[in-house]
Amino acid sequence: MRVDFIVNGEKVSWEGDAAQRLMDVLRDDLGLTGVKCGCREGECGACSVLLDGRLVNSCLVAIGRVQGCVVMTIEGYRTSARFALLDRCFAARSAVQCGYCIPGMALAAEALLAVNARPTEAEVREALAGNLCRCTGYNAIVGAVLDAAEAGDWEAGDVSLLGPGSSPGQAHRSHSASAGVGPGSAPEVTEGYTPRSLAEALEMMATEELTPYAGGTDLMVAKEQGRPFLFLHEVEELRHVVEDEQYLRIGAAVTYAELLNDALTPALLQEAVATIAAPGIRNVGTLGGNIANASPKGDGALVCFATDSLLRLASSRGERIMPISEFYRGRGQTALEPDELLVEVLLPKVWLASGDHGFCKVGGRKALAISRVGFAGLFSLEDNRVAHLALAFGAVEDVVIRRPELDALLIGKTVAQARETVAEYLAAWDAALCPVQGRVSAAYRKQVCLNLTADFLDRHLGV
């Protein structure tokens, strides 16, 4: 695939495997080794760059995804006045120890300050949460970013317009992939496609077996697939958040970051999305990808289960809408036909608007955590009766668990009746849950599910 993009103000034409990591292209082909390689799976942030002004882990971005995009690495950023200020503030606190995380930290700080010129300490920590530092304990780095916010006028100017030579796109370089000319091994070049419309995307899906690429943050971790990518970031029909009378309608390629910033996003979904990974991953990861990836650990998919969301699937043959509960066929398995795309998620508004919700993600730590147990619940009371109850559990079995027939035990009951039925309800869940053993034990998973359920009911029924 030929990819044309701009790096640090310079036009680059690159030719090679569309599935190559942006990080490898930047480091190996363009010599931009300020982009550090710490893990190749989005877990350390050392390879952070700005992609169209947003922080991303360049190891989790396929090069085909940057077609037509603007990339800034530390090599470009360091020529800006904004960097100079950060540099002074990091120096003044001796915030640089081994230095390996620092270019990524600087770009994460820029990404924050560009949209929030006066962040709180908590906001700085959140913004840096995807960038591991093993040396400093973070105090000095967080302090330096706060100092820089204090000292500078971060609202003025846009760093993406700075860069070498104030007129981007003047210089031009052509590159081809450096990898794979070993004897006996023809370089494996995977093509990639960048449709501009849904119709075009569906046409491509109908013609060839493709892997739809929305955010890529799961695909690039696995990265063991031979099928070409279908890059969806330019398909406008997949990027809306709108509401109608019944549903909140979210395009499948809407990113987590966009959801967090959208006033229409319900609080339950906001809470869930805020727990996902870290800013650099939320900037590209999508709700549609989270659902279609068919992991039982998807925090966004969990909310869709609790809300009984519908999914709109489309192919060149037509469209269908199905409840998310029917979408999964087991771990990693979905109802999608080979030529079909998930195009939209429809969240029913009724219970989101009228009731209360609960959400809890149990991960190993506060950011960059894979769910060990996920809990999402909706509860509505009308005329002192339980009008609605919907619980969903993630990361417990092979598919997110949603059991309306258990919730029916309490629905329709008065608060007093419901209280008396709580024990039976919990026992029913106890019997229904069959957790898998993994990084944590099955017994732990079940206990946490039951604890969170009991606590949720306690809060709403006052048991």
Next chain:
Amino acid sequence: MHVISQQVVKKDHREKMDGSALYVGDYPQKDMLHGSLIRSTLAHALVLEVEYPPLPEGYFWVDCRDIPGENSVPVVEDDLPVFAETEVFYRGDVIAMLVGPDAREVERLAAATIVLYEELPAVLDLDSADTVFFDYAYGRGEVDAAFAQADRVYEEDFSTGYQEQGYLDTQGMIACFRDGTLTIHGSLQCPYYVHGALVKALGLAEDKVRVIQDVTGGGFGGKEAFPSLLAAQVAVAAYKAAGLVGGDDASGGAVGPEVRVVFNRREDMEYTSKRHPSVCHFKAAVKNGRVTALDLDVRFNSGAYTTLSPVVLQRGIISAPGVYAVPHLRVHGRALRTNTVPCGAFRGFGAPQTFFAIERLMDHIAIDLGIEPLDFKLAHLVKQGDPTSTGGLYHYAVPLPQMVEAVLERSDFCAKRQAYAALQEGRYRRGIGISLWFHGAGFTGSGERDFIKARVGLRKDAQGRVEILTANTDMGQGIKTTFAKIVAHELGIPYDKIVVSNADTSFVPNSGPTVASRSLMTVGELLRRAAIRLRDEWMEGEEQLVEEHFSEPGFTVPFDLATFSGDAYPTYSWGVTAVELSFDALTGSNEIVGSWSCFDVGTPVDLAVVVGQMEGGVLQGLGYASLEQMAVDAAGRIRNNSYSDYLLPTALDAPVLDVQLHVVEYPFGPYGAKGAGELPLVGIPAAFIAAAEQALGTDAGGFCHIPLTAEEALALLSAGGEVVA
């Protein structure tokens, strides 16, 4: 504050900040050969045969038969081979290396290589281990009599798990053999350790081996011994490559290609050295409310080879009685072999394990006696002039009481400790704990005098710039900066006139390894003396070179390793930390509410550098206590081999780390400086677990191990729950 403490811009700040610093993985790879290691997939086996796939031209393998010198990497002993010969002793033991021009093809060929084994029984845990690598014992007084006369005897087992250094810059080396000289550069702490290993493995003269430190992205001990092994493997490959595929330069000299091995994260996490898991069986005799005797048994899991285990164990057992004056003492330590990854150095070097045990034991005794643990500890503190565990002396003031006061005030410890002692209900349960510790400054025993014999140099050019010549490496801890400050201060010239390059054995003398928190205290003092001499001999416009050599401070009681007697360390750095935790009763997850520390590392030669070291060490200690979990499975495999499975604290997991400094000057360190880098980590897990015990309401007979998992916490928080093993 001493003028030397004033913060300056670090020497290495700019190149790291702007991304221009080249770490080993950053060098352009054009024309380099890539190496991929073929490792044992069994924990213990005989290697019967290695079947390589057909290799394209330009590709070759390297194994023990290609080693021109000895197949042995010198660490302390010589049992670690460069490449395994007939027997492999852990899952990951290196049998061979595949080398060639294309990295992906090399990986493919390595994966297609088949090793035939005869599997042998494997020992995977400390309790099954029966091969004792090292066995030490020492003591004083009448231990058996004290136990016989005790009112109460306390006896507990304490255990600690692996800890992975987790430096962001993975291990890597690039070597080439040209004109009879082997040149290697990479991520490393100790250039002369690597140099010694290559002289031995290649059988070359010392001046035919050149070792250069690349910018090193963190070490924490993980790049003390391991780089010698990787360097030897890569160097043997470069040596073979020079013969096989090398060309000639214009003058007819042989020019071998560069050979590169840079680990990926999983390889680095799974197969490089970590902190030794430990089991401590500790017994205390208590009479009239005082500990009269300690009988301490320490076992460390060495893994498959001895590597640094003897010295790690020495520091561990010397530290075992903690900061307490106990008249009767018996200490026994063993490092045992298992068929697991060889353990090695990690910040604290054996002391975190034993300090965890002694601090927890003291907590538990106090709680059983109905005494607040901190009061009980303060009543037993050593003081200046007291004998150390090995019959040396605490020559200098022991500032722990003042440091405890400082921590109590900042943390509001007493009020919190009392409030959280009440029965807690509701979703979140809090606890606070405190621990006290020391870290012996510099090498254990007489290593400086007998083995290292450090030398440093200062080279002045005609323009009056002064270059610092030491083998000490900056991995981020700031030694370039602090060395430069010392020299500039004594010479009375600007800091930016001081040049500090990365260590290169072709022109720096052997000032010893960058380990044991010795560099600033010991080498820094040599530089200070060298700078004074240069100042005295200063000739404007001339090139000048001065050297300085180590000499033992005269005040110490010489240490005898055979009897474990004398001053194991000339002086001590001190630490006190309180940790506050909050547990979620629904999930067992914990949150670190805060940590408040006071450290005495003597005079800080740079305040910001020292505070940065303290903060970073505290967070590593907090991680060690709970978040950082790593285990070996039934096949001898480490599954937690990625950043998603071995969790380091993120900026959101770390609290604001409160650090104060207390200064007791050490007259033989520069301006009164003592060892600093390792200290802050050492005692943190004990404070963490003390806080967990209070929060979880298990004060009596509580936690004796790290890491603490959410599962265990939840089991305790659930009514009638029992701790899941």
